[in-house]
Amino acid sequence: MRILTLIRQVLDAQEGVHIAANQIDRTGRKLVMDTMDEYGVEEALRLRERGAQAEIIAVAVGPAGVEEALRSALAMGADRAIHVEADVELDAIALSSVVAQIARSEGAELILCGGQQSDWDSQALGAATAERLNWPQATWTRTLELSGSSLSGKHDTEYGVESFEVQLPAVITTQQGLNEPRYPTLPNIMKAKRKQIRKDSLEQYGVQPKLRRKGVVVQTTQRLRKIFDGKDALTAAAQLVNSLRNEAGVIQ
Amino acid sequence: MILLVMSHSNGHLSKASYELAAVAERLEQDGPRTALVVGNGAGQAASEAARIADRVLVADEPELAHYDPEVWSAVVAQVARETHAHTILVSATRNGREYSPRVAVKLDAPLLEDVVSIHCDGGSLVATRYCFLTRVTETIESTSPVTVVTIKPGAFPVATAAEQSGEQAAVEVVVPQPRLKVVHKASEATDRVPLGEADIVVAGGRGLGTPQGFTELIGGLADQLGAAVAATRAVVDAGWRPYAEQVGQTGKTVQPKAYIAVGISGAVQHLSGMNRSKVIVAINTDPEAPIFNVADYGIVGDVQKIVPAMIQELRR
Numbered sequence: 001m002r003i004l005t006l007i008r009q010v011l012d013a014q015e016g017v018h019i020a021a022n023q024i025d026r027t028g029r030k031l032v033m034d035t036m037d038e039y040g041v042e043e044a045l046r047l048r049e050r051g052a053q054a055e056i057i058a059v060a061v062g063p064a065g066v067e068e069a070l071r072s073a074l075a076m077g078a079d080r081a082i083h084v085e086a087d088v089e090l091d092a093i094a095l096s097s098v099v100a101q102i103a104r105s106e107g108a109e110l111i112l113c114g115g116q117q118s119d120w121d122s123q124a125l126g127a128a129t130a131e132r133l134n135w136p137q138a139t140w141t142r143t144l145e146l147s148g149s150s151l152s153g154k155h156d157t158e159y160g161v162e163s164f165e166v167q168l169p170a171v172i173t174t175q176q177g178l179n180e181p182r183y184p185t186l187p188n189i190m191k192a193k194r195k196q197i198r199k200d201s202l203e204q205y206g207v208q209p210k211l212r213r214k215g216v217v218v219q220t221t222q223r224l225r226k227i228f229d230g231k232d233a234l235t236a237a238a239q240l241v242n243s244l245r246n247e248a249g250v251i252q
Numbered sequence: 253m254i255l256l257v258m259s260h261s262n263g264h265l266s267k268a269s270y271e272l273a274a275v276a277e278r279l280e281q282d283g284p285r286t287a288l289v290v291g292n293g294a295g296q297a298a299s300e301a302a303r304i305a306d307r308v309l310v311a312d313e314p315e316l317a318h319y320d321p322e323v324w325s326a327v328v329a330q331v332a333r334e335t336h337a338h339t340i341l342v343s344a345t346r347n348g349r350e351y352s353p354r355v356a357v358k359l360d361a362p363l364l365e366d367v368v369s370i371h372c373d374g375g376s377l378v379a380t381r382y383c384f385l386t387r388v389t390e391t392i393e394s395t396s397p398v399t400v401v402t403i404k405p406g407a408f409p410v411a412t413a414a415e416q417s418g419e420q421a422a423v424e425v426v427v428p429q430p431r432l433k434v435v436h437k438a439s440e441a442t443d444r445v446p447l448g449e450a451d452i453v454v455a456g457g458r459g460l461g462t463p464q465g466f467t468e469l470i471g472g473l474a475d476q477l478g479a480a481v482a483a484t485r486a487v488v489d490a491g492w493r494p495y496a497e498q499v500g501q502t503g504k505t506v507q508p509k510a511y512i513a514v515g516i517s518g519a520v521q522h523l524s525g526m527n528r529s530k531v532i533v534a535i536n537t538d539p540e541a542p543i544f545n546v547a548d549y550g551i552v553g554d555v556q557k558i559v560p561a562m563i564q565e566l567r568r
Contacts, residue, residue, distance in 0.1 A: 013520050013521070014520070017384050024388065091362070091363070092353065093356050093357060096353070096357065116501060116502070119383060121386065122383075123349045123365070124352070124356075124363055124365055127351065127352075128356065128357050131325065131354035136432050138432055140502070152435075156346075157347070158345060158347050158496075159496050160496050162434050163436040164433060164434055165432075165435060166433065167431065176502050177489060177502070210356075210362035210363070210396070211362040211363075211364065211392050212395070214378070214391040214393050216389070216390045217390075218387065221527075221528075223545075223547060224547075225544065225548070227534075227544060227547065227550040227551070229551075230551040230554065233557035233558050233560075233561040234561045234564075236558060237562040237565045240549055241562060241566060244549065250509045250510040250530070250531050251510065
């Protein structure tokens with residue numbers, strides 16, 4: 001079977017956010033594969049290592065630089081990659097159309113994708129892709145087992161952890177805790193350089209953004225930073241409670 | 253027409269549902285408001301919804317006893333089509349954010365996700381939302397004739413229930429067979445105020461040392477303040493606390509009036525779940541902990557001593 005693992009390239013979480021030309025500036029910043037997506041690549045590899053006959057295809061949509069994130073996926077062990085070159089930024093609903101078209105043409109049976117993208121703070125991509133393909137979805141998975149064409153595992157819901165079962169084809173969204181993504185070894189990095197990255201253009205897919213981004217503002221909440229010394233616990237506690245009660249007015 | 257999809261649990265409307273009504277009021281002051289209640293035995297929730305909407309459509313079927321993303325999205329999309337809704341409002345709870353993208357695709361509509369403000373601008377909907385791990389606020393716009401919007405819980409005031417009730421009508425819906433088989437249903441039992449609805453949140457990290465220390469100190473302080481309890485990813489992964497209490501990128505995002513972080517260092521993933529709180533309080537032994545950079549108030553000291561002292565002080 002074929003497994004698609006969706007890759008998005010985002011700012012490293014440790015990078016500060018800066019605005020240029022009314023958007024978050026990425027030039028000269030450290031860009032990485034979204035960690036949420038790394039869990040997806042890793043899980044695809046582990047499903048195969050536990051016995052699934054699978055070809056693993058990393059898929060990304062975005063500007064030329066996104067190829068680097070795809071190379072990371074290939075170095076981890078994905079077999080090949082598809083890069084849909086796009087300079088416009090697609091929202092999750094629009095992007096899901098590209099992914100669904102690729103899933104159909106590749107005959108994929110399982111799609112792995114990050115539970116929340118760390119640039120958009122969006123949770124929509126997995127569900128929207130599942131809907132376009134008329135597949136079921138399981139979001140925020142913690143464990144995953146494949147047996148024949150049946151997937152089972154645990155995932156996080158509104159109220160807690162649930163066990164689930166679902167038949168392939170399906171979309172699974174991944175998160176921290178599902179696994180510990182491997183670091184690519186040097187030989188695998190070298191091998192990845194020879195792996196194929198197919199280049200498509202966004203025009204081939206006939207997809208337009210569904211919404212318009214009008215502007216961004218970096219949060220600049222000034223915090224008071226009134227920090228008391230806790231050497232004397234009782235005094236510090238009294239100072240803090242007094243501040244919260246009489247200054248901030250947040251407690252009775 | 254604006255369609256408000258009500259969320260409810262244990263027979264009652266959630267606070268987030270009242271917030272949807274307030275959003276609808278802002279978007280269309282005098283427009284008719286239609287609420288949709290989906291469930292089984294949802295009569296009480298429907299009656300409550302009738303106090304904040306002109307008309308309540310009730311999809312009440314045995315097959316709708318349990319939430320499923322495919323089922324919920326099918327029902328909501330069907331009702332949205334039949335009522336010619338131009339705006340579909342859903343609370344951005346974990347479930348709401350899970351099924352609403354499917355509704356958007358079914359209706360060929362844009363999704364304004366997890367928004368914290370919204371207004372009409374001519375024929376378009378303009379909203380703001382947080383992104384980049386909650387560090388940035390972006391403005392997005394939909395010019396589509398139909399738009400699905402999910403509203404961040406806690407970002408809007410609650411609408412007050414009217415004296416008079418709107419009309420209620422049962423709707424016939426086609427319920428698809430759920431394909432995700434849930435083997436073990438998670439329970440939602442908690443004696444405390446729900447995390448997403450609390451004015452004050454007391455959160456604990458690994459700095460509490462042990463699960464017992466967490467229960468005693470965080471639970472004790474929360475009970476004294478009438479607050480909800482929250483935990484970091486590390487605490488949940490260690491099995492000290494249930495996932496429902498997790499705040500951060502992979503858990504809940506909250507913005508209470510006061511967030512009291514105890515024994516939490518302040519990793520960027522945790523901050524993204526709480527950095528929009530009105531007042532942030534940090535208690536930690538390490539003066540260099542990043543949590544102090546976003547704190548309004550704090551104490552550098554031993555949490556084992558500070559928290560009991562706070563409880564004692566609050567009791568006075």
